Amino acid sequence: MRIGDLARQAGVDVQTVRYYEREGVLEAPARTAAGYRSYGAHDVERLTFVRHCRSLDMSLADIKRLLALAGDATVACDDVNALIDAHLERIHAKRLALEALEVQLGALRAQCSSGRRIANCGILEELVHAAHGEACACHQSLAASEEQG
Amino acid sequence: MRIGDLARQAGVDVQTVRYYEREGVLEAPARTAAGYRSYGAHDVERLTFVRHCRSLDMSLADIKRLLALAGDATVACDDVNALIDAHLERIHAKRLALEALEVQLGALRAQCSSGRRIANCGILEELVHAAHGEACACHQSLAASEEQG
DNA sequence: CGAGACCCTCAAGCTACTATAGGGTCAAGC
């Protein structure tokens, strides 16, 4: 099967497949005489596995680790559990940060009604005013929750 | 005031100030004979305003628009309201997507207990199994909520 | 043998920074 077929079956772009290969998430396949990549059914499975993990917002680095772990059936799967736990924790922190952000923005939006002029726009006032004081903490925690580690 | 002082007062890195200037978020300041950037109190205010908007996770493009709008006091501030509304909507969608993701991951994590081997790890089973069926929709909506409009 | 669909590699673009390299400037102390 050629790269276009593989990509169609997994629902990804052809370029994405090549990118995954470059990143070591997919193994480099055999090549035809003309240099075309040649895939089998196993590759469809692996790529779809990768896409499912990505749909859960896992990083490619985590997915690589997961694939490495999945390769050895005799190993204890505590590492898999730990990886998922850590990921879950990151998602949780990010959600809390977004919730705080939404509250902040809702409050900000309530400062200005339609029909006003910039000169007395409540939102800009609030933003400038807040700029003189201390910044809100929500984005710091959002940024902290972004760092994959 | 030199760039280091400005950066300290706004709580950002010196490189970030130069980056903002390059991106047109901050105006290019006057230079000393030696080529050093020279700032005034107004620049501290503007930079701190930018940082507050960033703490609300607004894009630099949005902040530029906001600054342009804020420049003309006589204009109606419906555009400001619309910008904040759109941003709020993105944050809201992102939070919903993250909530769904958290549920999905929680369910996945519950599939495997400690002490098992990879061969019968419930998480990997679930991930492979799900890979054969259709993927969950949570990341699609997350991705959709990422695209800044 | 030509057209269109497919494949290849390499490089750049996206966001908002951060970090590094390689160099110039300035003020204080000896």
Added chain:
DNA sequence: GCTTGACCCTATAGTAGCTTGAGGGTCTCG
């Protein structure tokens, strides 16, 4: 006057996960 250290300058590359584009080769049908 000279050194030391803190500061400044530009330019370039790296981060994550792709997407887009250039410039070219291959395959297959009619």
